[in-house]
Amino acid sequence: MNMPKNFSIKGVGKYLPKNCLESHEIEAELGLPSQWYAQRVGVETRYRVTDETCTQMGVEALREALSDAQMEISDLDGIIAASATFDYVIPNRSTLIKEAFFEAETLDFPCFDINTVCTSFITALDYASTLLQGEEYQNIAIVSSEIASHGLSSNRPETYGLFGDAAAAVIVSKSSTGENLRYMQKTYSEGVRSTIIRGGGNAYHPKNNPYEMDLYSFDMAGTHLLRIVNKYIYDYMDRFFEKTSTHLSEVDWIVPHQTSLFGMNLLTKINRGKSDNIINQLSVYGNCVAASIPLTLVNSIKEGVIKEGDRCLLLGTAAGVSICGLLLNYSKS
Amino acid sequence: MNMPKNFSIKGVGKYLPKNCLESHEIEAELGLPSQWYAQRVGVETRYRVTDETCTQMGVEALREALSDAQMEISDLDGIIAASATFDYVIPNRSTLIKEAFFEAETLDFPCFDINTVCTSFITALDYASTLLQGEEYQNIAIVSSEIASHGLSSNRPETYGLFGDAAAAVIVSKSSTGENLRYMQKTYSEGVRSTIIRGGGNAYHPKNNPYEMDLYSFDMAGTHLLRIVNKYIYDYMDRFFEKTSTHLSEVDWIVPHQTSLFGMNLLTKINRGKSDNIINQLSVYGNCVAASIPLTLVNSIKEGVIKEGDRCLLLGTAAGVSICGLLLNYSKS
Numbered sequence: 001m002n003m004p005k006n007f008s009i010k011g012v013g014k015y016l017p018k019n020c021l022e023s024h025e026i027e028a029e030l031g032l033p034s035q036w037y038a039q040r041v042g043v044e045t046r047y048r049v050t051d052e053t054c055t056q057m058g059v060e061a062l063r064e065a066l067s068d069a070q071m072e073i074s075d076l077d078g079i080i081a082a083s084a085t086f087d088y089v090i091p092n093r094s095t096l097i098k099e100a101f102f103e104a105e106t107l108d109f110p111c112f113d114i115n116t117v118c119t120s121f122i123t124a125l126d127y128a129s130t131l132l133q134g135e136e137y138q139n140i141a142i143v144s145s146e147i148a149s150h151g152l153s154s155n156r157p158e159t160y161g162l163f164g165d166a167a168a169a170v171i172v173s174k175s176s177t178g179e180n181l182r183y184m185q186k187t188y189s190e191g192v193r194s195t196i197i198r199g200g201g202n203a204y205h206p207k208n209n210p211y212e213m214d215l216y217s218f219d220m221a222g223t224h225l226l227r228i229v230n231k232y233i234y235d236y237m238d239r240f241f242e243k244t245s246t247h248l249s250e251v252d253w254i255v256p257h258q259t260s261l262f263g264m265n266l267l268t269k270i271n272r273g274k275s276d277n278i279i280n281q282l283s284v285y286g287n288c289v290a291a292s293i294p295l296t297l298v299n300s301i302k303e304g305v306i307k308e309g310d311r312c313l314l315l316g317t318a319a320g321v322s323i324c325g326l327l328l329n330y331s332k333s
Numbered sequence: 334m335n336m337p338k339n340f341s342i343k344g345v346g347k348y349l350p351k352n353c354l355e356s357h358e359i360e361a362e363l364g365l366p367s368q369w370y371a372q373r374v375g376v377e378t379r380y381r382v383t384d385e386t387c388t389q390m391g392v393e394a395l396r397e398a399l400s401d402a403q404m405e406i407s408d409l410d411g412i413i414a415a416s417a418t419f420d421y422v423i424p425n426r427s428t429l430i431k432e433a434f435f436e437a438e439t440l441d442f443p444c445f446d447i448n449t450v451c452t453s454f455i456t457a458l459d460y461a462s463t464l465l466q467g468e469e470y471q472n473i474a475i476v477s478s479e480i481a482s483h484g485l486s487s488n489r490p491e492t493y494g495l496f497g498d499a500a501a502a503v504i505v506s507k508s509s510t511g512e513n514l515r516y517m518q519k520t521y522s523e524g525v526r527s528t529i530i531r532g533g534g535n536a537y538h539p540k541n542n543p544y545e546m547d548l549y550s551f552d553m554a555g556t557h558l559l560r561i562v563n564k565y566i567y568d569y570m571d572r573f574f575e576k577t578s579t580h581l582s583e584v585d586w587i588v589p590h591q592t593s594l595f596g597m598n599l600l601t602k603i604n605r606g607k608s609d610n611i612i613n614q615l616s617v618y619g620n621c622v623a624a625s626i627p628l629t630l631v632n633s634i635k636e637g638v639i640k641e642g643d644r645c646l647l648l649g650t651a652a653g654v655s656i657c658g659l660l661l662n663y664s665k666s
Contacts, residue, residue, distance in 0.1 A: 053535055088530060109519070116444075151538075216540065
């Protein structure tokens, strides 16, 4: 039997780069017609780093989450970094975030990284809520910090304006009120290379592959991806909900990955034409890779949109191709 | 209370690149005296890829593990990739491994990546053994596949000859016999940049940082790291064993990360001068990052060194700096 996975969200925080890039600026740069991004991509503004790193952004988001939770870094029992992009190949993201807190010098809680690309936060939240059922963890920080903008090619106007940089942090704690009601990830293999950054790893190592913008940038076959997701998502939703006592119509809020305009439209279709409980922040931030889902969650909690006891469905698609969802009963206490 | 985490290791597999590089070849290349690597680094041979990728090596190791388990890929309920190096920035490692099995096209089990650098396999094994207690997982593959050799600088002779490439895979299954008796990871923050590959991520992105061997290669402050580990390891071991009914002297086999000659010597000291139950394969394979621990485990199981019912302590240090250990009661059934 699966055990109940209770947890509360004690604190939330975010960081956005100081530089906010408006669509008309990119349209001017690329010689695109006015409103091209609003109409085709669904993004009006996105934030882009100037000199910030993933670590710095993650630390700022975590500081805000700690303050919201009225906690110190010493109250944490672990940090999970849940992101696709990173500052260094080695060491991993979470250890760098911890180390940046000078107060953490004498702390020895574990740090680990989880990566399911855009749905990393959901996978990490499931893992954290499992860990909280044991004796060793009271409070775990999950931090998603992404810099997508270094890997964008102006030869691909859609992705060039679609992605944004951001960080979000959530502190999850032992509790008897909130609950992880259901988690399911499915990886379909079809279209595994439909979202790819080819250069930078061992397949096209910088040693033998000098920087070329297209090789080192997001390459996303949007229409193909959408076709794959469309093929599997209905079956996914059925299987997700058949193991819960909740019906999709009883979900208070859908907190989705902010994939793209077409992705958001598909979500409305899946939600039987209903869009008013789908939290859509695509136009403001763009697609922030793994930071999109927690950023949307953090904003909705901060703004009081998501309230105590609300059932929230975190749902996203990821390169791979995966679909990943987690249904939670929100509680701060 | 922490619940028991039973699991068995149904199958093990490995892949080594075809190219075996002997120390005298590197000594000749760098103009070092004969026996320099044997005496200073403790490595006689290490394997290096020619055209293999992390994915290909991981797939070969997993095929061998499936065959050992008398399973097909369709018997798996999940793949966890547990590595520091990777083929692509996006998508993640595990989805690429799954997709490479053409039989996997119709399978939709989840794939995720865990990264605690050199101890990724231990962290993944703890996670997998937790997942196996629920209803959804019967068999999980953990695959560690590392190509360190693209990131080595001939200006740093020690690391240049220390690291090797390898992949190892382990299939863990629901069982009532074997058990994860204790897992503990501690991250100390001191020396977070003492093992680093600076280039390739967002801190020194290829876009603004053309390839330079030293920037894009392992930089390891060995002596400094050893000092940090030496400072914390005794307390770590006490805290690890105080929560088990096993004493260090009752451990049948220590399966360590094959860090370095000095790391292995420190381990003997921790083990109270006893080295005959420490499985030392450093001289044959070098340090294979996260693949070292599972490769050592896989070989020891294959060779019949580790036997049914043996208590094995997987133990390693990782960039960050972390110390990570897992005590298991080995069972194949």
